Amino acid sequence: MGLSPRPDPRTVEMTSDEPWITTKLDQFVNWGRKNSLWPMPFGTACCAIEFMATAASKYDIARFGMERQAFSPRQADLLICAGRVPFKLAPVLRRIWQQMPQPKWCISMGACASSGGMFDNYAVVQGIDSIIPVDVYVPGCPPRPEGLIYGIMMLQKKITAERSGDPSLRQELEPDPTTQLYVSPAVIDEISEPFGNSVHQTRSGL
């Protein structure tokens, strides 16, 4: 679920005597939303190339409703962050996310967007989930188009599970005004710790 405080819709309690009209409306709205996701490709690096491959004719995300890729955040509902995000780009990404109107979702595509990837250094943000709330993480360096499509389908399942009675959905995340972080610094430090053999090619472990 990432660092977003948005709770898992599977755990949200729904009363069983919900009127059928609400469930039908939910089904209809979620069907409409998931099958017409307009992605905003925030492509910065190599993953953007794989995103282009996914959008091209062989793998084709147009059959998922992503016919029109919105390059203006104000007209998009899905931000696909493909590629590494340097610290210099962090306020820009935050601004783009804030410019997107609700309902909006975010896919973090690739290892660099999810965790900083192979770039555990002074310049790369160790995971965009410390800047914006992420719904689906797609691992890979870069993920194959099938992998990205799997991530998109996972997001579609997540959208199907959304309920209009859930008050935590569609809440705009406000960062702390002094630090501009929406997660506590201790959490960011902890998840940015190196793991695996992130900097030493010849060793395993830290």
Place this chain on the structure above:
Amino acid sequence: MSPSVEALRARFGGALTRAGVVWGETTVIVDRGQLHEIVRWLHDDPSQLYDYLSDVTAVEFRDLEEPIEVVWHLRSLPFRRFLRVKVLLERGTSLEVPSVWDIYKSADWLERECFDMFGIRFAGHPDLRRLLMWEQYAEGYPLRKDFPLRGRFSRSEQLRQALAANPEARYSKEELSIADAFEDLPRDMQRRLESGERTGE
């Protein structure tokens, strides 16, 4: 050995301390004080005509006793030559070299990058500020050997400082009237924009 070496030795004599060929490329080590004159001569002289500056960079060795080298890669398109000019900055001396911006305009960003990554100041550069990192970057100079790979501050602190930087603070005055960020700029930058001066970007 490039024919420029002989010509340089004839013209400048003592300022040329060493010359050598590595993998077919000629390297010339010169005196810091005469660097500007030498580069000017290499650019202007009709027998040299080094009209293209490919790169300005610096080298710091792991052995911290070695001097820091500042390197200029010059190319002569008419004569199809390549020359590497180096200046050795001994440890303990100030990391300052003359800028070649008045000779090669491409030195504008090349020297800014060198300053950003190594902390070498270029005297006479019109607008020496950071290029790759954001302007208020306070951790130091990333490509120095004493700079740790992950940076000096904790991740949350780096992120906090990055998010505090205003990405709109680079725009021209016309664009800024839309972006509303003019008040956030430092005073000297406001003055420069008011007077309509372009920084050459």
